[in-house]
Amino acid sequence: MGPDGFGPSGGDGGFGGGAGAAGPAGGHSVPVRSGGSPDGALVFGGEGERPGFELGTFEDDGGEDEIAGRSASAADSAAGRPGAPWSAGGSAGVNRAGDGSAAADAPTVMAAAGSGSDASGASWFAGSGGSGGSAAAGASGAPGGSGTAAAATPDGAGSVGAGSAGAASGAAPNPAADQPHLGPGLAGSAVTAARSLFGPQTVVEAVQVLAEHPDAVIIAGGTVAMPDITAGRRHPGAVLTLHRCAELRGWSTGSGEVLLHAGLTLAEMQQRDLRQQVPALNQAVRTVGAPHIRAVATLGGNLVVGPASADLPVVLAALGASVLVASADGVRTVTVSDFYDRDGVPQLAPGELVVGARVPVVEGMQGFMKIGVRGGISRAILSIMLAVDPARRSATCVVGAMALAGLPSGTGRGGLPTLLRADHADRWLAEQVDWDAAAIADPTVYETFGRLVADSLVYGDGSGTLGGGGDPYRRKAVEICARRALLRALPPLGWLDQVRELQKRADFQRAKQRVERAEVERAEQARNQDQ
Amino acid sequence: MSESAVEWPAVGLTLRVDGHEYPVPQVWIGDSLLAVLRERLDLDEPRDGCSIGECGSCLVTLDGRPAAACLVPAVAAADRDVRTPQDAAFEAAREAVVAANASPCGFCAPALTVAITDLLRRNADPGPAAIREALAGLVCRCAESGRWIEAVARAKEAGVGDGGTRGPAGGDSGEMAVLVIEAGETES
Numbered sequence A: 001m002g003p004d005g006f007g008p009s010g011g012d013g014g015f016g017g018g019a020g021a022a023g024p025a026g027g028h029s030v031p032v033r034s035g036g037s038p039d040g041a042l043v044f045g046g047e048g049e050r051p052g053f054e055l056g057t058f059e060d061d062g063g064e065d066e067i068a069g070r071s072a073s074a075a076d077s078a079a080g081r082p083g084a085p086w087s088a089g090g091s092a093g094v095n096r097a098g099d100g101s102a103a104a105d106a107p108t109v110m111a112a113a114g115s116g117s118d119a120s121g122a123s124w125f126a127g128s129g130g131s132g133g134s135a136a137a138g139a140s141g142a143p144g145g146s147g148t149a150a151a152a153t154p155d156g157a158g159s160v161g162a163g164s165a166g167a168a169s170g171a172a173p174n175p176a177a178d179q180p181h182l183g184p185g186l187a188g189s190a191v192t193a194a195r196s197l198f199g200p201q202t203v204v205e206a207v208q209v210l211a212e213h214p215d216a217v218i219i220a221g222g223t224v225a226m227p228d229i230t231a232g233r234r235h236p237g238a239v240l241t242l243h244r245c246a247e248l249r250g251w252s253t254g255s256g257e258v259l260l261h262a263g264l265t266l267a268e269m270q271q272r273d274l275r276q277q278v279p280a281l282n283q284a285v286r287t288v289g290a291p292h293i294r295a296v297a298t299l300g301g302n303l304v305v306g307p308a309s310a311d312l313p314v315v316l317a318a319l320g321a322s323v324l325v326a327s328a329d330g331v332r333t334v335t336v337s338d339f340y341d342r343d344g345v346p347q348l349a350p351g352e353l354v355v356g357a358r359v360p361v362v363e364g365m366q367g368f369m370k371i372g373v374r375g376g377i378s379r380a381i382l383s384i385m386l387a388v389d390p391a392r393r394s395a396t397c398v399v400g401a402m403a404l405a406g407l408p409s410g411t412g413r414g415g416l417p418t419l420l421r422a423d424h425a426d427r428w429l430a431e432q433v434d435w436d437a438a439a440i441a442d443p444t445v446y447e448t449f450g451r452l453v454a455d456s457l458v459y460g461d462g463s464g465t466l467g468g469g470g471d472p473y474r475r476k477a478v479e480i481c482a483r484r485a486l487l488r489a490l491p492p493l494g495w496l497d498q499v500r501e502l503q504k505r506a507d508f509q510r511a512k513q514r515v516e517r518a519e520v521e522r523a524e525q526a527r528n529q530d531q
Numbered sequence B: 001m002s003e004s005a006v007e008w009p010a011v012g013l014t015l016r017v018d019g020h021e022y023p024v025p026q027v028w029i030g031d032s033l034l035a036v037l038r039e040r041l042d043l044d045e046p047r048d049g050c051s052i053g054e055c056g057s058c059l060v061t062l063d064g065r066p067a068a069a070c071l072v073p074a075v076a077a078a079d080r081d082v083r084t085p086q087d088a089a090f091e092a093a094r095e096a097v098v099a100a101n102a103s104p105c106g107f108c109a110p111a112l113t114v115a116i117t118d119l120l121r122r123n124a125d126p127g128p129a130a131i132r133e134a135l136a137g138l139v140c141r142c143a144e145s146g147r148w149i150e151a152v153a154r155a156k157e158a159g160v161g162d163g164g165t166r167g168p169a170g171g172d173s174g175e176m177a178v179l180v181i182e183a184g185e186t187e188s
Helices: A063-080 A102-115 A119-128 A131-141 A145-156 A161-171 A173-178 A183-188 A203-212 A225-231 A272-277 A279-285 A299-305 A312-318 A423-432 A444-455 A472-489 A495-530 B033-040 B088-099 B109-122 B128-134 B145-157
Strands: A217-219 A239-241 A251-253 A257-261 A322-327 A330-335 A353-360 A366-372 A380-389 A394-400 A419-421 B010-017 B020-028 B059-062 B065-068 B081-083
Touching: A203 A239, A203 A322, A203 A353, A217 A225, A272 A279, A279 A312, A279 A366, A279 A380, A299 A312, A299 A353, A312 A366, A312 A380, A312 A394, A312 A419, A366 A472, A380 A472, A394 A423, A394 A472, A423 A444, A444 A472, B010 B033, B020 B033, B059 B109, B065 B109, B088 B109, B088 B145, B109 B128, B109 B145, B128 B145
Parallel strands: A217 A239, B010 B081
Antiparallel strands: A251 A257, A257 A353, A322 A330, A322 A353, A366 A380, A380 A394, A394 A419, B010 B020, B059 B065, B059 B081
């Protein structure tokens, strides 16, 4: 398996893979699970030999045993691999040694990392050049792989103990044979971050880690956390990466709803079969970022950022979706509207992890619109989503991302709510629509709807609406966007017939021109042949 | 911040970059892949433009999908296939970029080769609109977009993306889609 240091990823559904077992480049297989239990329950996991992790039945059916078994196996496998010092608390800690040398050691680590050309670094690159050389380097750097692991484990973490040392002797020869230059050197160089880097493979493991380390920085796609870390605004004491958690990837279909797992990337939301069910996701995602951002950014990250700047909460709120939040106590479900407070801050307790979103599938038209700070791809300063449900004869309009600019108190209290439903406009609209024709008879409805939506943007302290000198631009923009979204979703009565008529006429004109052109060409050819 | 009070937990990794394996001892867990590539491994083709994922000049591919290296934690790249613009897979696109003079100053040229190759792997015959959308994440201030479109055309002629491995299920379809809502049952 891979020298990633996260421990072997046995049966993790093909995600990532190891050094040798990686799929073809670009061969991201997105797990799509259909059907599920007969009652439509949506199930996480169930891949490989791992038992399924069913949301909502977190502690039933011997969940405790599963958890124990999993963590034991993780400890075993990590200890068996010298390249994975931290997940089992493997070799002696540099920073977390806990014996008073941590403070003295930390600058050493930085010095080594900073220079990059110290003795150990140089020997590494020499060693990695060829397989023969690397084997020699590995042999000279430290005792053999299995020996190092077995020796390092007991003094590193007492909790892992003898069991893992026994496992190490069994498991270590394998990676040592595959990667001769790897393990011994790493273990021998006393590099470790025991208890500070976690790459859980299941949701259960992830929430366990979070329960122990509520301050761990959760990194799925990295688009939220990494800029802060790089700029020094955030200093992670512990990092929890979710990229190996196969359960969080992909999406599943249930009866009348889809379950988007939190690790679903924005690029994956553009898949044809998902956008047929929830077209607004694709519309919103196309406005979010460049292809290379979409390829890594995830639904979970977007939900945690919140509607102050992210776009998907607006879409999901209009669709009536709910968020699934896992913690060590189980999984709770909360509607998207209730998930955020009025400043757009997600209501997450320490140790909680967003694991997905349940989105009902509706037949009607969905439209997403966004105004950014510039013409191209950018953060929204205003986004609006209109979802029409002909079956329930209702329309839902949600306005988001109102908190960023131009408001009295910025993003704090006193400004506008960041995620705002225009309920009274929706209710009024539902009475104006000719639902059998999916159209609107009275053309003034569009203007009025836009005005009603804009009127709903009331300041929290009741000091007035947005238009009252506060932010005329926003008010105008909301009016126009709501009007256009409605125009596209529910066109005026008879308008589609007119369009069809015009289309027919245009087709006729085109065909006529084609025939005429062919006749002219034929006549010219005949003339040329005569000459 | 004071060095003594702050912990810098570090791990040892092996990165698989351009098909080679690079053991990197003592990577801080908050280090980005870009920092490790440039400063530890001396692979400087991914440029360090903005470090916050806005400019796209640090483009690499991770498991065949484009990613901004500054947003990928190095520890999350350890078990994956990293390809920098130095990789042979981007050779043809690089020549096309040079031939079209698509990057006059050269700073974002490596990222451009990655983006063009990725686009052509997804979409063998992109129209101008699809090209603009695919390359929108690269913020270039010196070339006009016509040269980029020409570079894509040259790369296509050179056969970039012919051996594309990405199936139809690969997500981003690359086609221009659905800005306007389909108006109900009008398709006849």
